[in-house]
Each structure stands twice: as C-alpha cells, then as structure tokens.
Amino acid sequence: MEPSTLFTAVVDGDTDLVLEEVRSMVASGVRPEAILQEHLLPAMEEVGRLYDEGDYFVPELMISSEAMKGAMEQLDPLLKAGGVQKLGRVVIGTVSGDMHDIGKNLVAAMLEGNGFDVTDLGVDVAPKRFVETARALLDAAPENAPVLILLSALLTTTMPQMKTVVELVAASGLKEKVRVLIGGAPVTQGYADSIGADGYSDSAYSAVKLARGFFA
Ligand code: B12
Structure with missing residues (x-):
C-alpha cells in the first residue's frame, strides 16, 4: 500500500504538512482514532525503525516527534471527546x-x-x-x-x-x-x-x- 501523505509528512518531520493533513482529514470526516492508528502511529514506528537502523539520528527523531506532537495537540480534544482511552x-x-x-x-x-x-x-x-x-x-x-x-x-x-x-x-x-x-x-x-x-x-x-x- 502507498504510504499516505500524512505518514510521509511525519516521517519527514514536516510539521506544517502534518497539521494541514490532520485538519483536512478531520474536516472530511475521518475518525480521529483512525488518523492516529492508521497514519500517525505507524509513521512513528517507521521513525523508530529508521533510528534503530542508523538511518535517522537524534535530530530527525526530535523533528518527527515535534510534528507528531503537533498532530496530537489537534487530535487530543477530539479523542477525549470520543472517549478513546489513551494507551496508559x-x-x-x-x-x-x-x-x-x-x-x-x-x-x-x-x-x-x-x-x-x-x-x-x-x-x-x-x-x-x-x-x-x-x-x-x-x-x-x-x-x-x-x-x-x-x-x-x-x-x-x-x-x-x-x-x-x-x-x-x-x-x-x-x-x-x-x-x-x-x-x-x-x-x-x-x-x-x-x-x-x-x-x-x-x-x-x-x-x-x-x-x-x-x-x-
Ligand atoms: C548536553 C549535555 C549537557 C547540557 C545539558 C542541556 C540539556 N538541556 O539537557 C549542559 C551543558 C547543561 C550540561 C551540564 C552538565 N553536564 Co553534561 N552533558 C551533555 C552531553 C554532551 C549530551 C547529553 C545529551 O543530551 N545526549 C543526547 C540524548 C538524546 O541522549 P540521552 O540523554 O542519553 O538520552 C537517550 C537515552 O539515554 C534514553 N533515555 C534518556 N532518559 C531516559 C529515561 C528513560 C526512562 C528511558 C527508558 C530512556 C531514557 O533515551 C534517549 C534518547 O535515545 C553529555 C555527554 C553524552 N555523550 O552523554 C554530557 C554529560 C552527561 N555531562 C556531564 C557533566 C559532568 C555535566 C556537568 C556536571 C558539567 C559541569 N561541570 O557543569 C553539568 C551538570 C549540570 C546538572 N546539574 O545536570 C558528563 C557526566 C559524567 C558522569 N559520568 O556523570 C557527560 C557524560 C559529559 C562527559 N563526558 O563528561 N551537560
């Protein structure tokens, strides 16, 4: 399957694009849990894998994490409203x-x-x-x-x-x-x-x- 624009934007640490994509997905009715589970979390997993394999270093990790944090700030109120349990x-x-x-x-x-x-x-x-x-x-x-x-x-x-x-x-x-x-x-x-x-x-x-x- 082709990686989504959102997935790639998180892996690339492109915060502006991440925020834009999350906004437009929410606006077009994609469930916040799906945005998290199907795009954001797999992207962070990919970032972790790239780091483990030595393709990414600390700066890339930080940049992707920042992009992810921005996305979470947008999704957090929606996830809470939907009663979705955080992982822990x-x-x-x-x-x-x-x-x-x-x-x-x-x-x-x-x-x-x-x-x-x-x-x-x-x-x-x-x-x-x-x-x-x-x-x-x-x-x-x-x-x-x-x-x-x-x-x-x-x-x-x-x-x-x-x-x-x-x-x-x-x-x-x-x-x-x-x-x-x-x-x-x-x-x-x-x-x-x-x-x-x-x-x-x-x-x-x-x-x-x-x-x-x-x-x-
Ligand atoms: C940057 C730095 C500083 C900066 C800190 C800035 C900041 N905001 O953090 C400044 C300049 C302020 C600083 C000050 C000091 N530092 Co200093 N510092 C470092 C340096 C160069 C890098 C640390 C770092 O950020 N690494 C990058 C991060 C990403 O790596 P990390 O912290 O290890 O974290 C990773 C893992 O360990 C893990 N991890 C981290 N935490 C946790 C927690 C959990 C639960 C889990 C699961 C995983 C996990 O995940 C992270 C990501 O992969 C190290 C040298 C080094 N190579 O470690 C020295 C070093 C740690 N500092 C040292 C010293 C001595 C000092 C000072 C005492 C110096 C002085 N004489 O004033 C002061 C102490 C100040 C204080 N009271 O804390 C020594 C420590 C020696 C020792 N054996 O105790 C080191 C090792 C340098 C050296 N070789 O002498 N320091």
Whole structure:
C-alpha cells in the first residue's frame, strides 16, 4: 500500500504538512482514532525503525516527534471527546540534581506521539514528587491503573536518586499499581536490576516498546 501523505509528512518531520493533513482529514470526516492508528502511529514506528537502523539520528527523531506532537495537540480534544482511552499514564522527569533534559524530552515526545498520556515534571525533580504525582493520577482514576514512572539521569552522581524513587514507591504501598522505568546514558540494565527498577532501555524508541509491554 502507498504510504499516505500524512505518514510521509511525519516521517519527514514536516510539521506544517502534518497539521494541514490532520485538519483536512478531520474536516472530511475521518475518525480521529483512525488518523492516529492508521497514519500517525505507524509513521512513528517507521521513525523508530529508521533510528534503530542508523538511518535517522537524534535530530530527525526530535523533528518527527515535534510534528507528531503537533498532530496530537489537534487530535487530543477530539479523542477525549470520543472517549478513546489513551494507551496508559506515564509520569516522567529528570531526577533531583540533574538538569539534562534532551533525552528525557525525546522519550516524553515519543511516548506522547505513540498515544500515552504523559505528565512531564521537568528536570531536578525530587523523588517524592514522582510518587505524589503517580498517586494523584491513581486517585483520579484508579480503574485506569497502572501508572508508569520514567526516570532519566545523565550523571553518575544523580543516578542514586533512582534508587530512592524505587524505595519510595515500595514504602508508599504503590508497588502493585506503579512501575518504575529508568534510562539515561550512564544507566544500565545491571543498575536497573540492582536497584529493583521494573525496566530499563537505552533509547526513546525502545522506551515506547517497553512502556507498551507494561500496559499490554
Ligand atoms: C548536553 C549535555 C549537557 C547540557 C545539558 C542541556 C540539556 N538541556 O539537557 C549542559 C551543558 C547543561 C550540561 C551540564 C552538565 N553536564 Co553534561 N552533558 C551533555 C552531553 C554532551 C549530551 C547529553 C545529551 O543530551 N545526549 C543526547 C540524548 C538524546 O541522549 P540521552 O540523554 O542519553 O538520552 C537517550 C537515552 O539515554 C534514553 N533515555 C534518556 N532518559 C531516559 C529515561 C528513560 C526512562 C528511558 C527508558 C530512556 C531514557 O533515551 C534517549 C534518547 O535515545 C553529555 C555527554 C553524552 N555523550 O552523554 C554530557 C554529560 C552527561 N555531562 C556531564 C557533566 C559532568 C555535566 C556537568 C556536571 C558539567 C559541569 N561541570 O557543569 C553539568 C551538570 C549540570 C546538572 N546539574 O545536570 C558528563 C557526566 C559524567 C558522569 N559520568 O556523570 C557527560 C557524560 C559529559 C562527559 N563526558 O563528561 N551537560
């Protein structure tokens, strides 16, 4: 099948064309879920594949993610009005003492672009804010459990904050409903295992796959 103009525009990161296409599809009566499922999500999957294979680099990922974010901003109110469930709720941030946010923003944009409901707490986030935010989301709609907490750290000196968050989640009695995923350049699977985190991945694209797995 020929890829749609919208699909190609997302892969090319052409935000103007993406917005124009989404607008005209909505105007001609295409269901917002179909726009998401049949064009936008496959396009982001293609972007992830190109990145995995080394054809795309971080700038291309960012540009496509931005285009996708623009499309989601247009579709969001329509999807909500239609009662379409988002894929799952995610709280993301860079841990306390750490100001690096390029990777975190990329992961957040990819998740948002792939249909997750993302709460981005920014950088230098205190451990208890992650847990309080997750708890507030659970209280607001307990039937939509679980909530995923995603932690980013780029400094070896701030990585131990991740352990603090994992411990706080356990101490708050939320372990059944909250999962903690970690990432960032110095973080490894071994480190994730050693602190009892529920998952680790080394790229924004694989973070999406990992998150999908938790909500499957
Ligand atoms: C850009 C940068 C900065 C910028 C940050 C700007 C910003 N807004 O983010 C600035 C200049 C501010 C900065 C400051 C500092 N930096 Co700096 N910085 C970097 C640099 C060059 C690139 C990081 C980056 O953005 N990479 C690109 C992104 C896309 O990659 P990423 O973050 O790894 O994210 C990917 C994955 O890891 C993953 N991922 C990321 N987060 C998450 C989370 C989850 C849940 C998952 C699943 C996946 C995931 O997905 C992303 C996309 O694929 C790195 C070097 C490097 N190569 O890493 C140093 C580096 C991280 N910095 C370093 C240092 C030391 C500092 C400073 C202390 C320097 C100083 N003396 O002031 C300060 C600290 C400030 C602070 N308190 O945080 C060191 C850390 C050393 C160490 N072992 O701890 C590094 C490694 C440089 C070096 N070789 O010395 N830095």
